[in-house]
Amino acid sequence: MYVVRGAKVLGGKAADLLIEGGVIREVGTIDAPKKARVVDADGLVALPGLVDLHTHLREPGREDAETVATGSAAAAAGGFTAVLAMANTNPVTDTAEAADHILDLGRRAGLVDVQPVGAVTKSLAGQELAELGLMARSRAQVRVFSDDGRCVHDARLMRRALEYVKAFDGVISQHSQDPRLADGQACCHEGEISGRLGLPGWPAVAEDVIVARDVMLARHTGSRVHVAHVSTAGSVEVIRWAKAQGIAVTAEVTPHHLMLTTDLVEGYDPTFKVNPPLRPDEHVEELRKALADGTIDAVATDHAPHARHDKEHAFAEAAFGMLGLEQALQVVNTVMVQPGLMSWEQAAQAMSVNPARIARLEGHGRPLAAGEPANLALVDPAASVTIDAADSQSLSRNNPWHGRTLTGAVHATFLRGRPTYLDGEVQQ
Numbered sequence: 001m002y003v004v005r006g007a008k009v010l011g012g013k014a015a016d017l018l019i020e021g022g023v024i025r026e027v028g029t030i031d032a033p034k035k036a037r038v039v040d041a042d043g044l045v046a047l048p049g050l051v052d053l054h055t056h057l058r059e060p061g062r063e064d065a066e067t068v069a070t071g072s073a074a075a076a077a078g079g080f081t082a083v084l085a086m087a088n089t090n091p092v093t094d095t096a097e098a099a100d101h102i103l104d105l106g107r108r109a110g111l112v113d114v115q116p117v118g119a120v121t122k123s124l125a126g127q128e129l130a131e132l133g134l135m136a137r138s139r140a141q142v143r144v145f146s147d148d149g150r151c152v153h154d155a156r157l158m159r160r161a162l163e164y165v166k167a168f169d170g171v172i173s174q175h176s177q178d179p180r181l182a183d184g185q186a187c188c189h190e191g192e193i194s195g196r197l198g199l200p201g202w203p204a205v206a207e208d209v210i211v212a213r214d215v216m217l218a219r220h221t222g223s224r225v226h227v228a229h230v231s232t233a234g235s236v237e238v239i240r241w242a243k244a245q246g247i248a249v250t251a252e253v254t255p256h257h258l259m260l261t262t263d264l265v266e267g268y269d270p271t272f273k274v275n276p277p278l279r280p281d282e283h284v285e286e287l288r289k290a291l292a293d294g295t296i297d298a299v300a301t302d303h304a305p306h307a308r309h310d311k312e313h314a315f316a317e318a319a320f321g322m323l324g325l326e327q328a329l330q331v332v333n334t335v336m337v338q339p340g341l342m343s344w345e346q347a348a349q350a351m352s353v354n355p356a357r358i359a360r361l362e363g364h365g366r367p368l369a370a371g372e373p374a375n376l377a378l379v380d381p382a383a384s385v386t387i388d389a390a391d392s393q394s395l396s397r398n399n400p401w402h403g404r405t406l407t408g409a410v411h412a413t414f415l416r417g418r419p420t421y422l423d424g425e426v427q428q
């Protein structure tokens with residue numbers, strides 16, 4: 001039994017929360033029962049436990065970069081109570097058995113709810129649909145499907161996938177990148193900087209055209225499409241238009257695309273090599289606006305751990321991807337909440353309520369009210385923290401925030417009433 005003392009619920013009025021038997025029993029002014037452990041939350045903000053729509057946990061296959069257990073620890077330290085584990089593992093999560101295996105590994109780790117994402121196509125090969133129905137009916141009850149890392153670029157296959165998942169209210173999360181417009185060698189945003197550095201780039205329009213095509217397919221099929229890691233102003237325009245038409249499209253943006261810009265590649269540091277690439281300022285500004293006005297529904301980390309021997313190469317050869325789970329909330333606080341672009345209530349929508357709804361995850365993204373599951377994060381909104389990649393719970397060190405000072409810190413995370421992160425420690 002816990003009493004959280006004096007937390008500002010969603011950044012609003014301070015209240016005490018009584019947590020017992022996995023649920024929030026009471027919110028208000030509470031006399032702590034003798035056997036209760038009191039957590040002093042004076043000055044802290046209480047948010048519903050964060051939900052990440054887009055995490056790469058690397059298990060099975062690349063346990064040298066991350067495991068379900070270490071990724072879960074990073075998630076708990078970042079304030080998350082649920083993560084969706086992307087399917088681009090080895091083997092790929094493209095069967096019911098593979099999905100159930102991920103679910104079980106998550107339960108064994110016990111720090112966050114790990115919900116598998118199913119592949120859209122067998123082996124992510126883009127040729128044949130995977131067992132979407134069987135995955136949906138498995139114990140894991142998969143609802144989100146993605147070939148992330150690759151785009152489902154065949155329009156006919158995308159149409160079939162959308163039609164198929166409609167039956168069980170599933171959603172296709174698309175890695176929007178036209179392979180014909182994105183040169184196989186491309187490693188950064190195509191523009192003035194890539195030209196000057198002599199690095200092959202790919203243009204923003206390679207993303208825009210797939211987003212445009214997919215919203216039209218979603219309209220045609222009446223199914224739900226989700227745009228993973230939106231990175232361009234053009235995508236934002238299309239999504240804004242599509243929502244105005246009532247098309248069932250949702251979108252996520254990563255912390256790094258909200259804060260980092262393409263000029264970082266000038267140092268040739270492969271930490272900043274990511275897909276989609278970091279973009280110029282004008283895109284970043286549009287992404288922030290779109291998140292603030294709800295055109296973009298969610299912040300998702302695209303936490304992409306890579307082992308040293310895959311990442312520490314010349315820029316052109318290094319693996320794509322960067323860590324995200326532990327700093328996501330700090331970045332959103334730093335670039336959105338503190339400057340007044342977003343309230344804590346909106347941050348809770350973007351990082352918990354909306355992702356839980358998009359993924360049809362029960363028990364997450366719920367109000368902090370009596371009778372609800374006690375999934376929550378306590379956040380110090382004013383802390384100033386200089387990030388050290390070596391401090392990470394992740395097995396990998398490709399942390400783009402290393403050496404930067406961010407505002408805010410996760411103080412505690414509770415999963416169904418059990419602290420998973422407290423006093424600066426993951427509670428194994």
Ligand SMILES: NC(=O)N[C@@H](CC(=O)O)C(=O)O
Nearest residue numbers: 056148149274275304320321
């Ligand atoms: N984001 C990345 O740069 N890499 C991701 C794949 C992906 O999200 O497309 C990965 O799996 O490493």
Ligand SMILES: [Zn+2]
Nearest residue numbers: 148149175275
């Ligand atoms: Zn992707």
Ligand SMILES: [Zn+2]
Nearest residue numbers: 086148149302
């Ligand atoms: Zn990804």
